[in-house]
Amino acid sequence: MIIPRFYLFILASVAFIGIWFLSYKPFLYQQLSVSQSTDGGRSLPLNHSLPPLEAAGNETLGFQKILILSTGPSWRTRGLLAAAHLTGLQITIPPQPPIDEAIVDAFGQLGGDDDDEEHPPHGATIAWLAHLDLIKHAIQLDLETVLIIEDDVDWDVSIRHQMVRIASAIRNLTHTEQRDQSSHPTPYGHDWDLLWIGHCGEFWNEDFETVSFEDRSACPKAQYSGWARNYLSHLPDHHRSIYWSFNPVCSFAYALSRKGMRNVLRVAGGGRGEAFDVKVMQACKAKALRCISVVPEVVHQYFPAASYGVNSLVDIGNGEAVGPDETEFESVMGSTDNILESARCNALWGKTCLR
Template sequence: MMRRDLFLLILVSFVAAWFVIYLFSSLPSYRRPLTASGAKDDPVDCAGNETLGFGQILVLSHGPSWRTRGLAAAASLTGLHYIIPPQPPVHPDLSDAFAQLGSDQGKDHPTSGGSRAWLAHLDLIKHVYQLNLETALIIEDDIDWDVSLRIQMKSIASAIRNLTHTYNHDDLPYGREWDIIWMGHCGEFWDKEFETVIFDDIAVCPHEKYHGWAQKYISRIPKGKRGVYWSKNPVCSFAYALSHDGARKVLELTGAGQGEAFDVKMMGECKSGNLKCISVIPEVIHQYFPAEDFRVKSLKDLGDEENLGSTRDDDIFESIKGSTENILFSARCRALWGETCIRD
């Protein structure tokens, strides 16, 4: 009797289990895409995290100064996390030799100072490649951004996925169909005929306040809008993202110099189609400058013999508010002075 009851119990359990499996297998299936962190959320949401959805944010810097202190204040205010890898020493003979590569063939070449900056970018990109990061954002240490950057980057990620036809199964916030994203630059061409994904941004710089050679192109974009599109002529390397494959390509294409400057060389490779590049316009990252009276220049703009604005002079101007072009609500100035500082 007990054996029969046990057999009936097992039989009933088996039939019940089979019925449950059949019932659920007949229902429509749906699985949300996985994010880079493995959480079952929209990948675009990760673009608003502490690294803006990239594997790391890496800073190109030559050491502590007003640049890095202001950067730290802005990052703390907006909840961003970054790393400043130490720059390896570069022998003067190496930078001089690098500057002259291709000059006997009539090719452009950087100045000695431009050569050192170029090699510094290459060292950081090698770091990205050696760490095997899927993506990384490289920024210069004197840059600034809007206090709403983490919100802005979600819209940018969504627009880039739209532009590149990236679907839900791709778990990276910006997808994988790109080599470089130019987020911080000093100008770009744009025309209504370009394939562009345009979206609302309440923190976009008004046309009448936009500074730079690209103002006439920016003014063609509807007010209160920002866009992403396949790059045409991006200039300056304030902030650019790299995919892993993009890092490899940049090292191969720009590693032998033979150009006016690193950003110009990279721009040329974008224009030729050797790199898949996407530009954000207007830019969401730009240089911050101390007050004009002190004539402190960005490392990007310095020539061979000009004063870098050494740390011993920082206290003269560091407590006085400067300005940032094309950024509506500066994170640096909000963090340091509780004010905006868009250039008039």
């Protein structure tokens, strides 16, 4: 029997994804012993001694573990560890497995050569695979919940207080108090796949079911930067708003439930899109994932001083200049958009750095 070329391509794509998925596990378990961590590498159990909402203010913000997406020690991780120490967060930086160029090229071209098919550029493909690898790591650790954070980000010095209020709003949005029959309730309930707490913008309109609360640590509208500023202007100032995700972009920080980890692998594990965050956003928008956005965000990217022209690893992977050696700019304070009291800058320079 002659099998059409189209079906051969589909079979080859499925085989590639399966081999890539399975091949990651042995390397990961061999390397776990060298994970950099502020908690000694322990996998923290869910803390059931605290009331559910109060647990959102613990050392892991109410999640079982905080995992950092990182290629290794650099100015990014040193500043992140300083911020974590200042705010009392326990984070773990697992080693990122090497990603062969052949895998990058193959993953980036999944879907074929159809002109209508979007493919991620090289740097975005590497980042996409790294996110998937870290999610698989969380599954292998058998976690109920995990918070994944990119290593060049920043948050407010009051993040542990912020997350308690956010947890309460999420439980209200999902009506968790009325129907949560779990013997081990979590701060955020169970009726979600992904909590998008760190992004570079989100859409909003008055038709969205929204839970808002006053939060003086939220970035004022007049100081908010980014493409979503116009949408934020329709929300009350000095408030935090929680609603079902519609168009969040940038994967600075997101939490996943146990089922959410598997669901993200299902919708994003086959590539075929502009970037990891865009693929996940589209799944949230289509209700293929149950996603909740926090606006304004509580985690945002930190930028080294602009005069040094430092590019992100994704931009470098896409062909941008590598830029100066980190010894030239690491000691000079940069800036963080939309975070009033930067933990990173306060830890390193004793002051905030809102751009």
